[in-house]
Amino acid sequence: MDDEYYLSLAVREAKKGAKKKEVPVGAIVVKDNKVLAAAHNLKERKSDVTAHAEILAIKKASKKIGDWRLTDCTLYSTLEPCPMCAGAILHARIKRIVYGALDIKWGASGSITNLFLEKFFNHYTESIYIINDECGNLLKRFFKKLR
Numbered sequence: 852m853d854d855e856y857y858l859s860l861a862v863r864e865a866k867k868g869a870k871k872k873e874v875p876v877g878a879i880v881v882k883d884n885k886v887l888a889a890a891h892n893l894k895e896r897k898s899d900v901t902a903h904a905e906i907l908a909i910k911k912a913s914k915k916i917g918d919w920r921l922t923d924c925t926l927y928s929t930l931e932p933c934p935m936c937a938g939a940i941l942h943a944r945i946k947r948i949v950y951g952a953l954d955i956k957w958g959a960s961g962s963i964t965n966l967f968l969e970k971f972f973n974h975y976t977e978s979i980y981i982i983n984d985e986c987g988n989l990l991k992r993f994f995k996k997l998r
Contacts, residue, residue: 854927854949854981857881861927861951862985864891864904871896875989878904879927880912880945887924888912904928905936909943920944929986933957937966941974948976951983952990 857879864877868891880888888911893902905928913919925947926940932948937959940948948960948967959966960978967978 854979855983857886857925857927858929858949858951858981858983858986860886860889861904861929862983862989864889865929865986865989868892868904869989869993875993876904876928876930878908878929880908880921880924881927882912882916882921882924887915887921901935903933903936905932906939909939909945913943922946925949929983929989930954931958931960931962931980934959934964934966940976941966941972944974945976947979949979949981951981951986953980953987 861877861879865875869875873892873895877891879886888908890904890907890911892904893907894900905926912921921943924945926945928950930952931950931954932940953962955962967976
């Protein structure tokens with residue numbers, strides 16, 4: 852499995868979100884080297900606090916395979932998951948999460964907390980941070996424009 856390649860697909864999704872004036876975060880769900888789902892943030896457009904890229908990608912992947920369990924899937928995200936998304940990742944039984952930028956305000960995979968390491972959950976998700984400058988730069992440029 853080529854983590855860099857799939858992370859680049861998540862970057863492509865993030866760019867779609869940026870064009871819609873959404874915070875540029877993209878997510879991809881992959882199983883057996885096939886993309887099951889791709890999504891980007893739609894929180895502003897949908898006026899929905901839960902419309903994060905990761906949540907939307909999980910919903911699409913679940914619908915595609917007809918099961919809420921995404922066992923043996925990897926979720927690629929341009930940004931470290933927040934607690935809400937980390938919870939959904941754990942509930943969906945996703946095997947791995949790979950992300951390309953740290954979230955120093957909401958990060959739930961090591962920056963602020965790490966829900967994936969908590970021993971009281973009945974599922975473990977491997978969490979992998981791959982430094983990807985494009986992921987971080989998309990966010991920096993987006994917020995710089997806002998200010």
